[in-house]
Amino acid sequence: MKLLNKTVQYYFLLSVVLLLVAVPVFYVVLKRIVIANVDARLIATKTQLIPRLQVLEVPPPKGSPLFNNDISLERAVPHGGRDSLYTSDMVDSLSRHRGTYRLLTSHIVINQETYRLQIKSSLANHEALITSIIILQVLLLIFLLAGLLLINRSLARKVWNPFYKTLRKLRSYKVDDTEPLQLERSGVNEFAELNTAVEQLADRSRKAYVAQKEFAENASHEMRTPLAIFQGKLELLMQTSPLTEEQAALITDLAAASQRMARLNKGLILLTRIQNGQFPETEPVSLQKMAIHLLEQYQPQIEQKEIVLEQYWEQDIVINSNPTLIEVLLGNLLANAIRHNLKGGNMIVRMTDHTFTVQNTGQFYALNPDRLFRRFSKSSADAESMGLGLEIVKKICDLYGFEVSYSYDHPLHTFRILIKS
């Protein structure tokens, strides 16, 4: 739920409660005022009438100018009670309309006879007035509420605008962007503070990222000299004599290990370089030519494993990119398909106008697609595969906006690159 709606929700709730409480209260209060008013008038009429009636010897007949339609005088049993005021529904004798009346009943003695004097006043007009007032009030409140909501909404949108701008920028921000995060200045203190804090945070993570990257780069480079020394000494060791078979076996294992370290080092440096964007030179590269060239280069390995290679070149893809990276990309995929293949297995290479697919037989279960493209998550028993190859593939694909996917359809492992040009 948006913050905006949240606040509005509370306003709305308050307004509804107010409306529900205020309107009945208002109605009751208004009605009381009206009744008090009517009562006062009835009593005034009575006080005016009584002295005049008491001086008469006989009660005046109906139609006497003393009376009107609202006043009646009837003979009654003696009554010592006080005057009574009450509200009652009754039918008007003249208009024959049913209506609510306020009645004042009083007993007076004229010529030793007790008479009951009744004065009534219609409340119909007053009630109509109260209803109109209440309707007006409700309408007013509703308009006020609606107006408040609207104003609040547009105002909030305007006020929150810098916040949404910051949010948009944050969402598109990547820690490896070349530019540091730059947010707009805001006149509102809260947003200005937020932006400063966010900028500082981004700056810190960026610095940490750069430091980590530099560390990886430096460590990789610094490792090269000792590696070179190690490899050199090993080669000298090979030249010593006498050399027993046992020693030779040890040296061979060491040589293989140092070779692996050298490869790992190369892979790490390549990854760092891709992340650093150090392959800016681009030229049109024909993927088909590159792939065919690589396959030719790997021919000895393909023959060695007696792999049956099928190639389908439907349409060449020429893409503006760095040839070195494309060579690494295709080379890694093709070499993987050879390396992880079975002896006498199959390999299918296919290129259409927007995809490049490599399929190969291999182990009889699917690889874990979540871990596949991550560093050092090798899933093969092949100890010398360095577990960097697919991450490099992924990084190169990311760089050029390609999409790489993996699927397993028994018995073929499929790697597909979707190229959107």
Next chain:
Amino acid sequence: MKILIIEDEQALSKSIAAYLAAENYTCEIAADCKTALNRIEAFDYDCILLDISLPDGNGLQVLQALKENQKTEGVIIISARDSIDDRIKGLQLGADDYLTKPFHLSELSARIAAVIRRRRFLGSTTLEAEGLALDTQARSVKVNQQPVDLTRKEYDLLLYLFTNRNRVVSKQAIAEHLSGDGEGLFDNYDFIYAHMKNLKKKLLQAGWKDHIRAVYGMGYKMEVP
């Protein structure tokens, strides 16, 4: 032949010198720029191995000095940095080759031989031993004056073993040499055996006594006097 090794890591420069000594190269070592510049001024070398990052400055200075003094030494840069920019800078300043650490000494030796061949004998050069003749210009091989038809890989393999003759060359080094950058992707060296088998067969058929010996699955050694 004289070689100057400009490299601040003593362990490495000593290894290089020891390996190259077997080839009758005389090696001198300079551990910093200053010594290197003095040496260059005083002596002539057939080949200079140059590390770029030196304690007292950039190795490219040495290249500059060579250029200014119009010296014609062959220079091979050996560096831990391998970005394209570094390579281009070095080669533009007149280096003949660029080798990234870590490297195989046998590879270094082959590159030195190639640089010296190019510099020394501008015309055709023939390497000979025991009736075997390699013409590095025409990339052709003769055994007792009879041409032997080798594939490109077989020729490269033979030349590589020849320039590292009488030393054990590891199969890793051979694999890297033969497949260039692609080597990093494979861990199986079986393809070397196939090339080696064919090469040996062809040479044997041409009447060359087999001087190439496998050393305990560690590598190969061409034994010629």
